[in-house]
Amino acid sequence: MTSIFDIFKIGIGPSSSHTVGPMVAAGRFLAWLDQEGLTGEITRIVCHLYGSLAHTGKGHRTDLAVVLGLAGETPTKIDPDLASCLFNTVARQKSLLLAGHVTVALDPATDIVFDRDTPSPGHPNAMRIIAYSESGKVVGEKLYYSIGGGSVVSEEEYVGGAAGAALHNISGPYVFSTADQLLALCGSENKSIAELVLANEAALGPLQRIETKIDNIHSAMMDCIDKGLSSEGVLPGRLGVRRRAKGLIRAATPNPNHNFRYPHQFMDRVSAYAIAVNEQNASGGRIVTAPTNGAAGVIPAVVRYFAESCSDASQIGVREFLLTATAFGAIIKSNASLSGAEVGCQGEVGSASAMAAAGLCAVLGGTPQQVENAAEIALEHHLGMTCDPIGGLVQIPCIERNSMGALKAINAASLALAGDGQHIVSFDAVVETMRQTGLDLQTKYKETSQGGLAVTVVEC
Numbered sequence: 366m367t368s369i370f371d372i373f374k375i376g377i378g379p380s381s382s383h384t385v386g387p388m389v390a391a392g393r394f395l396a397w398l399d400q401e402g403l404t405g406e407i408t409r410i411v412c413h414l415y416g417s418l419a420h421t422g423k424g425h426r427t428d429l430a431v432v433l434g435l436a437g438e439t440p441t442k443i444d445p446d447l448a449s450c451l452f453n454t455v456a457r458q459k460s461l462l463l464a465g466h467v468t469v470a471l472d473p474a475t476d477i478v479f480d481r482d483t484p485s486p487g488h489p490n491a492m493r494i495i496a497y498s499e500s501g502k503v504v505g506e507k508l509y510y511s512i513g514g515g516s517v518v519s520e521e522e523y524v525g526g527a528a529g530a531a532l533h534n535i536s537g538p539y540v541f542s543t544a545d546q547l548l549a550l551c552g553s554e555n556k557s558i559a560e561l562v563l564a565n566e567a568a569l570g571p572l573q574r575i576e577t578k579i580d581n582i583h584s585a586m587m588d589c590i591d592k593g594l595s596s597e598g599v600l601p602g603r604l605g606v607r608r609r610a611k612g613l614i615r616a617a618t619p620n621p622n623h624n625f626r627y628p629h630q631f632m633d634r635v636s637a638y639a640i641a642v643n644e645q646n647a648s649g650g651r652i653v654t655a656p657t658n659g660a661a662g663v664i665p666a667v668v669r670y671f672a673e674s675c676s677d678a679s680q681i682g683v684r685e686f687l688l689t690a691t692a693f694g695a696i697i698k699s700n701a702s703l704s705g706a707e708v709g710c711q712g713e714v715g716s717a718s719a720m721a722a723a724g725l726c727a728v729l730g731g732t733p734q735q736v737e738n739a740a741e742i743a744l745e746h747h748l749g750m751t752c753d754p755i756g757g758l759v760q761i762p763c764i765e766r767n768s769m770g771a772l773k774a775i776n777a778a779s780l781a782l783a784g785d786g787q788h789i790v791s792f793d794a795v796v797e798t799m800r801q802t803g804l805d806l807q808t809k810y811k812e813t814s815q816g817g818l819a820v821t822v823v824e825c
């Protein structure tokens with residue numbers, strides 16, 4: 366089963382597959398070199414990026430991510446405020462302190478190659494890292510795929526058909542890969558979805574430690590919202606996008622001098638939370654992939670809405686929310702994809718919305734059938750959504766799209782709670798439809814910035 370800690374990972378912006386994944390891949394390359402005893406022979410490193418990484422990697426800071434990973438930094442530990450500084454030092458010196466103890470030549474401008482001509486050898490997000498000796502001989506070479514949500518597999522793992530360790534990283538007592546199986550388990554074990562997921566996690570370690578880790582993820586999400594709500598200015602990149610979360614939350618906060626408010630204005634608060642997260646993401650800040658960086662605002666926004674606006678909300682409820690959401694993210698990851706480069710934005714914001722809808726429905730008292738219905742409604746109404754970020758930046762349409770995903774999630778949970786859990790289209794059918802639709806989508810709509818808004822909107 367996919368662990369909650371594989372679905373929700375603390376990292377940095379702006380992209381899980383283009384920033385977090387490549388950093389993880391570079392770290393895996395370092396570990397492999399070390400394990401093979403090759404590190405001492407290396408004098409130069411080169412990294413080739415293919416497919417979507419080549420097309421939108423510049424805007425997603427893939428070059429920075431590779432440098433950070435080779436410098437021994439990890440997405441969880443790197444201080445986002447120091448990341449650019451470290452990269453600029455490497456770019457100036459044209460060398461890097463590999464694994465903290467061997468200096469190798471690496472000029473990011475020429476040694477990190479955005480190869481848009483060579484087709485990606487497998488998954489659309491591919492990268493090949495090559496280490497050379499003084500004489501120019503290849504000391505070590507590895508091909509990695511960044512398969513979405515910050516998960517990485519090597520060529521061997523990918524060809525082995527497993528995409529393996531990254532997809533199925535815990536083995537608990539309750540095995541399911543479809544929503545049908547999940548509902549059957551809920552019935553036979555008389556447990557909620559969150560209880561099943563927690564039992565699987567508990568197979569790995571003490572319950573208290575798992576709950577603390579979930580609480581840390583929640584705290585990181587809320588910190589990200591707070592930081593985004595208090596930040597102003599223009600986001601990095603040539604689009605000149607102004608941050609708006611701070612102004613939005615100010616306008617959405619009730620003014621005692623004006624007691625009339627339209628009911629729909631509650632939506633602005635939720636939007637402000639989602640936008641705050643994605644503005645932080647776009648600026649390279651600390652982020653929780655949920656389940657990706659581009660879609661990182663949806664779940665925190667709905668969790669915050671639950672915690673602030675729903676009676677009986679509690680920390681236990683927040684854990685139940687995130688555990689329930691995990692089950693649906695895991696099912697999508699197993700049977701379709703969470704990656705915009707594979708299936709378009711339906712797999713990112715659509716998945717996040719389905720997960721949030723499931724989580725909210727569960728904590729508001731929904732039965733497993735109603736929870737599955739909520740996830741199904743949210744995902745169904747994201748089917749076909751393309752990924753076409755303007756300028757390759759995770760800003761337009763990504764930031765605003767997260768507010769739409771969050772509001773759809775609340776709507777979906779509410780619709781499901783109004784029903785009895787009986788419905789015609791199953792979650793599994795929608796996931797399969799998303800997979801097939803993703804296959805049919807042309808490459809230009811899958812995080813390559815070669816179609817859609819990315820070409821119809823003229824950049825100034």
Ligand code: SF4
Nearest residue numbers: 659705710713752763
């Ligand atoms: S359009 Fe959607 S899938 Fe594409 S980068 Fe933005 S959030 Fe991710």
